Amino acid sequence: MAENLYHPDGGSDEGLRRPDVGGTPSRNTPPMADREIPLEGGHPALLVQQWLDGEATEAAARRLDTHDVDLWQRINAETERRRRMVTPAPVLDRIMAAIPHQTAPVEPLAWWKRSVSLSASAAVVAAAGLLALGVVVGTLLR
Amino acid sequence: MNTTVPGAAVDPSEADQQVITGVLAGDRDAFSALIHRYSDPLYRHALGMTGSPDVAEDILQQSFIKAYNHLAEVRGRFDAWLFRIVANGCKDWLKNIRRTHVSYDEDDQPSTYATPDEDLDRSQLRDDLDRALLSLAPSLREAFVMKHVEGRSYEEMADLLGTTVGALKMRVHRAREALQALLEEKYA
Numbered sequence: 001m002a003e004n005l006y007h008p009d010g011g012s013d014e015g016l017r018r019p020d021v022g023g024t025p026s027r028n029t030p031p032m033a034d035r036e037i038p039l040e041g042g043h044p045a046l047l048v049q050q051w052l053d054g055e056a057t058e059a060a061a062r063r064l065d066t067h068d069v070d071l072w073q074r075i076n077a078e079t080e081r082r083r084r085m086v087t088p089a090p091v092l093d094r095i096m097a098a099i100p101h102q103t104a105p106v107e108p109l110a111w112w113k114r115s116v117s118l119s120a121s122a123a124v125v126a127a128a129g130l131l132a133l134g135v136v137v138g139t140l141l142r
Numbered sequence: 143m144n145t146t147v148p149g150a151a152v153d154p155s156e157a158d159q160q161v162i163t164g165v166l167a168g169d170r171d172a173f174s175a176l177i178h179r180y181s182d183p184l185y186r187h188a189l190g191m192t193g194s195p196d197v198a199e200d201i202l203q204q205s206f207i208k209a210y211n212h213l214a215e216v217r218g219r220f221d222a223w224l225f226r227i228v229a230n231g232c233k234d235w236l237k238n239i240r241r242t243h244v245s246y247d248e249d250d251q252p253s254t255y256a257t258p259d260e261d262l263d264r265s266q267l268r269d270d271l272d273r274a275l276l277s278l279a280p281s282l283r284e285a286f287v288m289k290h291v292e293g294r295s296y297e298e299m300a301d302l303l304g305t306t307v308g309a310l311k312m313r314v315h316r317a318r319e320a321l322q323a324l325l326e327e328k329y330a
Contacts, residue, residue: 079290087185104213
């Protein structure tokens, strides 16, 4: 397979990776976005973050900063509107029409993974052959 | 043949697997069940990441075609596997696009709000939120979209993205900080 569908950061063009916030990280440092630097009392404040994560009440957050809570209520109203968006119906039809008409490729199994089926007579013949081979080898080794 | 008892709860993964088995056996049309089941959340993700309905539709279509062609390779949950295809499609698009950097300092659009107390125009907020989201680093945008637009829990996000809850919380917090810094100039 040419691409790695499981790659967590896209399947190709690793060299074109855009720098994360704060510039290009060195090879040994985690992405800036993941570094656990304590939040400063900036924007939004920790209590507002906790409210947005459902870990604090709106009243508690509002006591700290009314402006931040008001702004995030507006943003949340917009994100909730987007949460109700659905795929346009013609797009669904278009996708189905674009699906190849031949049967989905079935992954070829490696020979050692394939199941072996033998009839009773074939098994007897195979056993007899192996026994004869064993006798011949044993005779030659004497 | 469908042997499901009406009203009985069906494990979604099991239901997906039944469809996949049918598709791999030659029932191409059965794939439409998977398209209808998963297109909406994936469309919202692609739309949130790219900001463009046309691009989101293209990514969705390409992702489903890719999923169909690689259906035999599904291991584990189909929905998580499909999400990764769409998420990677969005990231690849973001890497390749030559996007004009949006700077709010350069925004010469006049504000339509005479006073801070005036009701904010919702369509204006939509546009501003879109532009603010597009200015975020892809990993921050992805985390914010999954949390706020798709309404996923941190645990679900960690499961889908293969990272930790702590790392995702940090990304969402940073995304909120950046968005607020961008938007409060205009809306505070």
